[in-house]
Amino acid sequence: MARGKGGGTTYYHKAAQKWVAELRWVDEATGKLKKLCRYARTRREAEELLAKMVAERAQGLLPEPSQVTVVQFAQRYLQGLEGEGLRPNSLRLARQELVYALPSLKDPSAHDPLGRMRLQEVRPLHVQRVVDQLRQGYAPRTVRKVLNRLRALFQRACELELLPRNPAGAIRLRLPQGERAARALEPQEVLRLLEVADGARSREMALLLRLLLETGLRRGEALALQWRDVDLERGELRVWRSWTKVNGKGDFTQPKTRTARRVVPLPQSLLLRLRAWKEELAQRLPQEVLEEAFLFGGNKPFDPDAFNHYLRRLAQRAGLGKVRVHDLRHTWASLALSRGIPLEVVSERLGHASPHVTLGIYRHLLEEERRGYVVDLETLLGLPAVRPQA
Template identity: 45%
Template sequence: MGKRKRGNGEGTIVRRRDGRWMGQLMVGYGPDGKPRRRTVYGRTRQEVAAKLAELAAQHHKGLLPSPEAITVREWASRWLERKAREVRPKTLLLYREELAYALPSLEDPQAKDPLGSMRLQAVQPAHIRALLDGLAERGLSVRTVKKVREKLHALFEEALSLELVARNPVAPVKVKAPAPEKTGRALEPGEADALLEALDAYPDPRMGLALHLGLALGLRRVEILGLQWEDLDLEEGVLTIRRAWVAVEGRGEISDPKTPNAYRTLPIPHSTLVRLRAYRAWWEGTFGGLGTPWVFPGTKDPSWP
């Protein structure tokens, strides 16, 4: 290396034998008592001096992240562990699936994962741009690519808030929005009535009535599937939502309603109440009793009569 040259307060700047310039700035001491330094490179001394000046300004403001040797995959795993305490299992599964498009080693530790193996602080917007473009070239939908970007942005944003990175490399990278889809419309009263009548002729009475409830009371599918007979008061004509049935990794799980406001008691319209009473009578007459707590059990339900 060439002779050391130092400007006032700019750290140490050295010209390397390959002609490039290297600068170092001490940013404190590690747990072992040894000094910690940040290193930058450039083609000219002026370029390196400018980079060191920016590092020094960030350091004095307390904004310079600690150069921890953590990879993107390791940080993503920690992020998912924290999210496991905040979101529902099905939501966490979606988060992991979306991140796995960008970080395949989350699903398979042996998978080739260029971004996942990078140090968290080394990721640049160009890396994110190349990754998202690659996903689009593989045929992933714009919506999926946007979801992947959304999750990458979230985990880097948390790293930024904890001062592990100096900036979020995902922030300047955008995904072109898909062409607007045709919007639906609400059914006219006559159309809704016609649909409700058509559901009465549905071959499977469970399916027909389940669809009828969803249309008449505005219930979500997971709420309908989570109904038990104790939730229906067919004398008072009210229905109470207490739980939801969701599919997680191919199996059903009982969950609380999506939000506190989703716990609710609804009046059952008279025509729907008549159908529910007839359905219960059909069920008891066909199977000699209810035999199951579920209003709409599947054929794989172990309590199926």
Template identity: 45%
Template sequence: MGRRRGKGAGTTYYHKGSKRWCAELSVGFDHHGKPLRVRSYHKTRREAEAWLAEQAALYHKGLLADPSKLTVGEWAEQWLERKSREIRPNTLDAYRRELGYALPALGHLPLQKVTPSHVRALLDDLAKRYSYRTVRWVRQKLHVLFEEALNLEIIHRNPVAPVKLKAARGQGQSKAARSLEVHEAAALLAALDSHKDRRTALALRLMLNMGLRVGECLGLKWQDINLEEGTLTVRRTYSHGRESDPKTPSSVRTLPIPYSTLERLKQYRDWWQERLKEPPPPGMWVFPGNDPARPLEYNAPGRALRRIVERLGIPTLRVHDLRHSYGSHMLANGAPLELVAERLGHANATITLSIYRHVLEHERKGWVVDLETLLTQPRAKA
């Protein structure tokens, strides 16, 4: 009979199947005498040994949970703690919010005891109270949460995987972004000039005329705008009370300001100078809220836009549709795909193509070449 590995003992070995180094720590035995282990796979032996040493130290201090007793709530907190070092704060908040729908029902259950029927019951209950989109995001986040536990061999299967969501009729289709028609854009721009709140009016103009995201627009400071050279640099975003880096490295970009928008920015700067009795300082938010230490509230531009389009009789329009309109009209007027991707701050032109393929398809239909006609036309003499 083979010798049992004692609690807190571990080993590392090369796993041929995954072609990675496996670190394995024994944390005891279940009531059937079956060994309980935690495992993790790494690119190098050194990484595997470092992980093993860390887990063994936690185990001997009593800080490593027994996999058989680890609850979904405890695992979720561990997972979110790891994610906090990898993702943006706003994304982490979204993860917490989405898991928050599930934890009241599943959080107390041992991770290894969760079954597909538990997940099915949870999603069915949520579907009675929340939108399909919300339930879909909850399922997606639970799947990722349990998948990591599966990869670390804490559980033997992912209980979320076999549970599928099927949207009810009329649900599950996200509202497609729409592009303003030329006459709608003209009416909106004219209305912004007479809007009572200069801050939201100019912010909405920048989104439509320069393709800025809401957070990028609210995150602007006067040091980011060069009125002499006519450029604007996106360096940060501001969303729901938090300042952060732009969405991707390519989102950090310097953009030329269209002439009409530049003139309005100069007038806006002069307006602030009159109020402050001096030029706006470089570190001041371009669109400050009622508390000057913070920009406008994140949803303020959207609320203003809804009121304006309702008054103009324009069909429902979301703030993001302004950015979408900018990209659509750029492409429709012959701007190269790579330039549009650069202006919008997309990581690559493939993203731009996937979003605006409908625009490009429409443009392609106009390019019809009849070779028969070309061949029968008289050739010009040299």
């Protein structure tokens, strides 16, 4: 059904077995005729699509027709991240997250329905199918990261006016009941883990474990520490870089945000252990060599994967099941918040960009805490307690 000049038309496409909303217009810059088609299941949906296309064109929001596929745009997106100076390890993770959803980004011959679609054809349903498929074989935390990366990818397309809206924005990933992306150990579980660690042979690994549990540092931040970064008189340490693995090799990287550079106070028990460890090393190393040495590894930091293996074996011996390195950081934050340490202080210690980041990660715990703070008017005014009726 034609709508007159500039109004577009709708019709049924027999081969595709779908209704088509088609809008044609003349590009004022080139004088060439342009056409944009969108498909719908019913005539009514096609009419609604056409009306939306006409309105978007009038407002200058209608994307120019493009044959760019999702994978092609993903390649441009990653090149843009590299040009923005994204750290090598972060760039590697971004690419890996996209490969989970777009296999042809790594292997051009791979089965990849979403990746081979035209970018402008992608709808929320297509993204939902990919997410549902990923949930069959990957951990919830991995699937969430992939979804967030897809949101960022399509959001960039929106900013470039290639898309009118983000097709991944409407997707919600709900974790199964009782399952969360990270695990917070209970106090008795922390005690058991430390008991087993103190009984093991590796004193350095046990000390690293305590440092992570008592400060909330990231693994890479702790491994990058040299003795010159630790002030045993003031009882604090300075975080300014991270030791991570990039392309199979250890390397130093700079913090992601300004707030990740921070000074972290040390608990008294941990401070005493660090002093004792440094005094022991001072008997074997000259002072100038000791100050340049790393807390964990000596002249070179431990391999980042070494502590992962250590923690896995330790947790198994402690009967705690699977415990990941990030769970230690999550444990510190959860214990701190549950004991009334202000959100702003916890966020600063963790090196988050803002308290909003911390709130988004630990909202479940904060809500539980807030439910505990209620005002009982009867108790406040000294009135008799109300007894439930039989």
